[in-house]
Amino acid sequence: MTGPDPAGLYRTVRLIRRFEERAIELVDAGEIVGGIHPYLGQEGVAAGVCAALGPGDLVTGTHRGHGHVLAKGADPARMLAELCGRVTGLNRGRGGSMHAADLGVGVLGANAIVGAAGAILTGAVWARRRRGDDVVGATFFGDGAVNEGMLLEAFNLAALWRVPVLFVCENNGYATTMPVEGAVAGTIAGRAAAFGMPATAVDGQDPEQVRAVTAAAVARMRAGGGPELVEARTYRFDAHHTFEHRVRLDYRPPEEVAAARRRDPVLIQGDRLPAEVRAAVDAEVEATLAAAVDFALAGPAPDPATALDHLYASGLTARTGGG
Amino acid sequence: MPRLSYRRALTRALADEMTRDESVFLLGEDIRVAAAGVTTGLLKKFGPERVLDTPLSEQAFTSFATGAALAGARPVIEFQIPSLLFLVFEQIVNHAHKFPLMTGGQCAVPVTYLVPGSGSRTGWAGQHSDHPYGLFAHVGVTTVVPATPADAYGLLVSAIRCDDPVVVFAPAGALDVRADVTDLAPVPLGRGVVRRPGADVTVVAVGHLVHDALAVAEELAGQVSVEVFDPRTLYPFDWDGLLDSVSRTGRLVVVDDSNRSCGIAGEIIATVVEHVPLAAPPRRVTRPDGAVLPFAPALDRAVQPGRDQLTAAIQLTVKDG
Numbered sequence: 183m184t185g186p187d188p189a190g191l192y193r194t195v196r197l198i199r200r201f202e203e204r205a206i207e208l209v210d211a212g213e214i215v216g217g218i219h220p221y222l223g224q225e226g227v228a229a230g231v232c233a234a235l236g237p238g239d240l241v242t243g244t245h246r247g248h249g250h251v252l253a254k255g256a257d258p259a260r261m262l263a264e265l266c267g268r269v270t271g272l273n274r275g276r277g278g279s280m281h282a283a284d285l286g287v288g289v290l291g292a293n294a295i296v297g298a299a300g301a302i303l304t305g306a307v308w309a310r311r312r313r314g315d316d317v318v319g320a321t322f323f324g325d326g327a328v329n330e331g332m333l334l335e336a337f338n339l340a341a342l343w344r345v346p347v348l349f350v351c352e353n354n355g356y357a358t359t360m361p362v363e364g365a366v367a368g369t370i371a372g373r374a375a376a377f378g379m380p381a382t383a384v385d386g387q388d389p390e391q392v393r394a395v396t397a398a399a400v401a402r403m404r405a406g407g408g409p410e411l412v413e414a415r416t417y418r419f420d421a422h423h424t425f426e427h428r429v430r431l432d433y434r435p436p437e438e439v440a441a442a443r444r445r446d447p448v449l450i451q452g453d454r455l456p457a458e459v460r461a462a463v464d465a466e467v468e469a470t471l472a473a474a475v476d477f478a479l480a481g482p483a484p485d486p487a488t489a490l491d492h493l494y495a496s497g498l499t500a501r502t503g504g505g
Numbered sequence: 506m507p508r509l510s511y512r513r514a515l516t517r518a519l520a521d522e523m524t525r526d527e528s529v530f531l532l533g534e535d536i537r538v539a540a541a542g543v544t545t546g547l548l549k550k551f552g553p554e555r556v557l558d559t560p561l562s563e564q565a566f567t568s569f570a571t572g573a574a575l576a577g578a579r580p581v582i583e584f585q586i587p588s589l590l591f592l593v594f595e596q597i598v599n600h601a602h603k604f605p606l607m608t609g610g611q612c613a614v615p616v617t618y619l620v621p622g623s624g625s626r627t628g629w630a631g632q633h634s635d636h637p638y639g640l641f642a643h644v645g646v647t648t649v650v651p652a653t654p655a656d657a658y659g660l661l662v663s664a665i666r667c668d669d670p671v672v673v674f675a676p677a678g679a680l681d682v683r684a685d686v687t688d689l690a691p692v693p694l695g696r697g698v699v700r701r702p703g704a705d706v707t708v709v710a711v712g713h714l715v716h717d718a719l720a721v722a723e724e725l726a727g728q729v730s731v732e733v734f735d736p737r738t739l740y741p742f743d744w745d746g747l748l749d750s751v752s753r754t755g756r757l758v759v760v761d762d763s764n765r766s767c768g769i770a771g772e773i774i775a776t777v778v779e780h781v782p783l784a785a786p787p788r789r790v791t792r793p794d795g796a797v798l799p800f801a802p803a804l805d806r807a808v809q810p811g812r813d814q815l816t817a818a819i820q821l822t823v824k825d826g
């Protein structure tokens with residue numbers, strides 16, 4: 183990618199922010215069933231990382247995946263339709279919030295099993311490079327995932343076979359309610375060091391810093407440098423999941439949340455723009471989201487008779503469960 | 506006529522598919538030196554980029570294969586022992602199997618999981634002797650258990666060409682079977698075969714037990730006319746072929762080297778009785794509920810379905826009604 187594009191980065195963080203806020207409204211309105219894992223506060227990470235990737239590069243994300251999918255270029259309207267379970271959604275209403283995928287823009291999927299996506303991305307990037315494509319990939323995971331064995335196995339495979347995968351740890355301080363200090367022995371960077379992978383810590387609240395660190399890593403990876411890890415220090419402003427809006431779990435001191443909210447990626451990036459540029463981006467994002475909400479709610483619900491469509495890519499049909 | 510061993514049939518299938526299709530590659534533990542005797546000669550022929558020794562990290566390399574498949578490759582993973590499938594059940598079921606539906610049809614995950622030496626290899630005891638095909642049939646992953654060298658070849662070829670994940674169980678008890686094979690050809694997934702026609706009872710036998718069922722049928726030939734049905738693929742199952750057989754014989758016995766509760770034998774019986782009135786209650790010969798194979802050879806054998814049990818089940822079924 184070329185140099186920093188402050189307005190472009192701002193647009194992405196603003197888009198994710200407003201997407202999440204509108205999605206929470208739709209959860210409250212009962213239009214999104216099952217709730218969502220809000221990405222509020224962490225927008226700078228997805229925006230910065232994806233700004234340093236090319237359109238053909240690959241990404242995998244997590245249960246908190248809306249930001250990853252949007253930042254990589256998925257259509258917000260089809261994404262929102264997916265969350266609402268409509269046939270017009272990215273996954274035709276079969277995936278929902280935690281599985282949103284858009285292979286057309288290189289998003290191999292949000293993944294709801296913690297720690298699972300790193301190995302998948304490693305295999306995908308490896309296979310594409312074996313075919314001669316100059317791709318790299320980025321896989322997002324939380325601080326909770328660094329204790330999952332499969333992710334550490336994936337570190338080993340990527341490092342051993344020099345697969346250009348950026349392992350992006352979004353360290354938001356908590357795995358659901360478990361603080362990182364109570365869960366991670368050693369350090370997150372130390373996990374990378376054990377496999378001979380370079381690791382860089384970055385302020386995840388600053389989209390430009392994330393972009394710069396990622397761009398440098400991507401340049402080294404494209405030059406044959408093997409995988410790297412970025413630990414983006416961030417914070418989720420909101421609940422682990424929207425169910426928390428109802429149950430009020432007590433695990434974060436309110437002053438901690440308040441202090442973290444003052445370091446808001448949307449404001450940090452917005453302050454870099456002239457007021458009129460910022461206002462224009464805001465207006466454009468607002469219009470995009472208004473159209474997205476209309477599109478999502480207008481989409482038809484899938485026909486129950488098609489519930490098993492796409493179960494098999496080979497065309498196999500399954501016996502049904504009735505009588 | 507050339508004699509072909511089951512194990513060599515698997516090698517031939519891998520070699521032929523790798524030659525035919527550049528996107529096929531192999532990964533697994535110690536496969537470059539062919540420690541399991543299946544990948545013999547393939548490193549020399551195809552090089553280390555296509556015959557990939559993996560570190561001992563089953564969960565990661567299983568999902569690595571999922572990713573490679575999403576990116577257009579056709580990986581074949583060889584597992585050193587059947588019980589490793591418990592370790593990677595999550596990766597196969599939660600990811601490889603679910604991706605096409607969860608993405609609304611955006612992708613296919615054509616991975617083949619090859620398990621040479623499934624079931625008991627005498628003396629390998631509790632953690633090396635499982636035969637977990639029923640688990641994969643239960644979750645709806647295409648599950649293949651060939652009995653003969655020609656089927657081992659033909660079903661593995663079809664598995665590799667299939668756009669969905671397929672688990673191929675090569676039972677330890679069948680690996681050393683040899684047969685005269687004239688022409689090797691793909692065998693369609695989901696199509697069973699009558700191995701021996703008969704009139705009095707249909708015996709469904711899975712994998713290496715096909716050979717036991719044929720031997721028992723031969724022993725009983727003067728008294729009972731036994732039809733032996735080899736489903737070859739447990740999921741999807743050839744229900745039409747089986748129902749056709751049982752409609753003619755009116756009796757059913759299933760012999761299956763996996764655990765009894767929630768096993769494939771129970772599913773076979775349930776489906777048949779949903780469709781065909783039987784002249785006698787159906788029977789099944791299986792491992793016990795919750796079986797763990799004990800080490801001492803006599804104990805190991807005591808837990809697996811045996812020919813005596815099968816003979817007794819057939820005789821009872823024929824006597825009833």
Ligand SMILES: Cc1ncc(C[n+]2csc(CCOP(=O)(O)OP(=O)(O)O)c2C)c(N)n1
Binds near residue numbers: 327
């Ligand atoms: C393997 C696995 N274990 C547990 C869960 C339930 N779960 C969902 S999200 C989550 C916390 C994940 O924490 P982290 O990786 O730090 O990501 P964050 O939610 O903070 O973004 C848990 C335990 C799961 N989905 N997968």
